[in-house]
Amino acid sequence: xxxxxxxxxxxxxxxxxxxxxxxxxxxxETWSRVYANCEDVGVSILIRFFVNFPSAxxxxxxxxxxxxxxxxxxxxxxxxxxxxVMGAINTVVENLSDPEKVSSIxxxxxxxxxxxxxxxxxxxxxxxxxxxxxxxxxxxxDFTPEVHSAWTKMKTLIYTHVT
Ligand code: HEM
Numbered sequence: 265x266x267x268x269x270x271x272x273x274x275x276x277x278x279x280x281x282x283x284x285x286x287x288x289x290x291x292x293e294t295w296s297r298v299y300a301n302c303e304d305v306g307v308s309i310l311i312r313f314f315v316n317f318p319s320a321x322x323x324x325x326x327x328x329x330x331x332x333x334x335x336x337x338x339x340x341x342x343x344x345x346x347x348x349v350m351g352a353i354n355t356v357v358e359n360l361s362d363p364e365k366v367s368s369i370x371x372x373x374x375x376x377x378x379x380x381x382x383x384x385x386x387x388x389x390x391x392x393x394x395x396x397x398x399x400x401x402x403x404x405x406d407f408t409p410e411v412h413s414a415w416t417k418m419k420t421l422i423y424t425h426v427t
Contacts, residue, residue, distance in 0.1 A: 283421065287414035288360040294406050294415070295357045298399050299350065305402060306346030311336050313394045320387050349391075356422065370425035377426070385427035392419040 283291070298305055311333050314321050321328045326341040336342055352373055359365040377383040396419050400407045407415075 281417055281420055283360065283414065283417045285361075287417065290411055290414045291360065291418050292357055294399070294403060294411055295354070297403060297406065299354055299357075302350040302354070303343075303347065305399065306350040307337060307343060308402070309391075309395050309398045310342055310346045310349070312398055313391050314342075316394065317387070317390050320390070323381055323383055353395075353422070357418075366421070367425055370422060374426040388423040388426045392423045395419065 314327075314330075314336060315333055318331075321330070324341055324345070327336055327339040330336050330339065352369065355369055356366050359369070374388075377388075378385070396415055400412060400415070
C-alpha cells in the first residue's frame with residue numbers, strides 16, 4: 265500500500281535515529297570509562313541538572329529547598345538518585361543489542377516516574393541533555409564528532425523511550 269507523506273517522514277526520522285552496530289560499540293567503550301567513575305559523574309550530572317533547572321528539585325523531599333551545590337552534593341537522596349540513574353543507564357548500555365530489553369527497562373523507568381513520582385516528561389529531555397554535556401566535558405579527549413553523534417542518538421533513545 266502506498267505510504268502517505270507523514271508515514272514516510274516518520275520512517276526517515278526513525279532510520280536517521282537508528283544506532284548502528286559501530287555506534288553501539290563506541291557508546292559502550294566511552295560508557296565503560298564513564299561508569300568506572302560513576303559516583304562522581306552521576307553526582308556532577310544531577311547537581312548541574314538541579315542548578316540549571318531548579319524547578320526539577322520539587323520532586324525530591326529532602327533537597328527541594330537547597331540552593332548551594334556543595335550542600336546538594338552531601339544530600340543522600342541526591343546521591344542515591346545519581347546511583348540509580350547511572351545504574352539504569354548502565355543496564356541500557358549493556359543491552360544495546362537487545363532493543364526489546366532496552367524498551368522494557370526504559371518503559372519501566374518512565375512508568376514509575378509518571379505514576380509514582382509524577383515527574384513531568386520534559387525533565388527527562390533536560391536531564392539527558394545535561395548528561396551528554398557533562399560527559400562530553402569530562403571525557404573531552406574521547407569525544408570526537410563521531411562519538412558525539414553516537415551519544416546524541418543514545419540521548420534521544422533514552423528520553424523518547426522513557427516518555
Ligand atoms: C534517565 C533518567 C532517569 C533514570 C534512569 C531514573 C531512575 C530512577 C530509579 C531507578 C529510581 C528508583 C526506583 C523508583 O522509585 O522508581 C528513581 C527514583 C526517583 N526519580 Fe528518577 N530517574 C531518572 C530521571 C528522573 C528525573 C528527570 C526526575 C525528576 C526531575 C526523577 C525523579 C525521581 C524521584 C523523585 C524518585 C524517588 C526518589 C526517592 O524515593 O528518594 N528521576 N529514578
